[in-house]
Amino acid sequence: MVDDAIAPAKWASRLRRRNAELPVNRFEMRMRKVLLGVGVAILAGVLTVSYQVSRGNSDLKQVLAKPLVKQELVPTVFSGSSSYVYDNVIYVLGGSGDSLRRRFAKAAELYKQGLAKKILMNSDDMLMEYSPSIGRNLSHNEWATGKLAGFGVKEEDIEFVVVEDVLWGTFSEAKTLSNVVSRRGYGSLILVSSDYHTARVWYSFSKLMRRHNVNLYIYPVKDDPTTYMLLQELIKLACYRVFL
Numbered sequence: 001m002v003d004d005a006i007a008p009a010k011w012a013s014r015l016r017r018r019n020a021e022l023p024v025n026r027f028e029m030r031m032r033k034v035l036l037g038v039g040v041a042i043l044a045g046v047l048t049v050s051y052q053v054s055r056g057n058s059d060l061k062q063v064l065a066k067p068l069v070k071q072e073l074v075p076t077v078f079s080g081s082s083s084y085v086y087d088n089v090i091y092v093l094g095g096s097g098d099s100l101r102r103r104f105a106k107a108a109e110l111y112k113q114g115l116a117k118k119i120l121m122n123s124d125d126m127l128m129e130y131s132p133s134i135g136r137n138l139s140h141n142e143w144a145t146g147k148l149a150g151f152g153v154k155e156e157d158i159e160f161v162v163v164e165d166v167l168w169g170t171f172s173e174a175k176t177l178s179n180v181v182s183r184r185g186y187g188s189l190i191l192v193s194s195d196y197h198t199a200r201v202w203y204s205f206s207k208l209m210r211r212h213n214v215n216l217y218i219y220p221v222k223d224d225p226t227t228y229m230l231l232q233e234l235i236k237l238a239c240y241r242v243f244l
Helices: 002-055 060-068 082-086 097-112 140-150 169-184 195-209 227-243
Strands: 088-092 119-122 127-131 136-139 158-161 188-194 215-221
Touching: 060 195, 060 227, 088 097, 088 169, 097 119, 097 140, 097 188, 097 215, 119 169, 127 140, 136 140, 140 158, 158 169, 169 195, 188 195, 195 215, 195 227
Parallel strands: 088 119, 088 188, 119 158, 188 215
Antiparallel strands: 127 136
């Protein structure tokens, strides 16, 4: 009788222990997937580098960059429509000086084509190049405004958005912009970034834009990353797909 009475309590205790272990097990499974994805990316990089060395292949970068590039262009039927222009916004992803110059040129081109009325970008307090006319280094925002204005964008159509600085930089930009676009009621968001960065940008933004009724487009800008940078981006993309 005593054993029969204790049995249910033992089973209940085992069940509680099992349930308590489930989150840990799920986390371990996710970590295994991450490590597998990173391992595959690293292995792919090693194999391609080995192939280049053994065959003298000069187009290694093209092989590595191919899965990293995403393009989704605005349908030409909408170009020049005044109602469409005011319903759209362009966002330039953050980056380094040289890459940003190229991205600004593309964003200004789209702006002048009439695809959007306003260009947004990440606000940054870092210092850029020295300006002899004002006797100090330009802030990032001053520098960016000057470059875009030089490409023919009106200063009143340039706006900086504060993005929270967290571990997942591109995903943070996607999270901030999805809220901005939804709050302001934009109909379309046009993204501009370096070509080898666009797959990760598209993955992040499309994941967060699902809940909003917003059309999403992306324009890759030709860049010149090193082989190491491409391998890094492959690993980052693999981590994004597993973690996010």
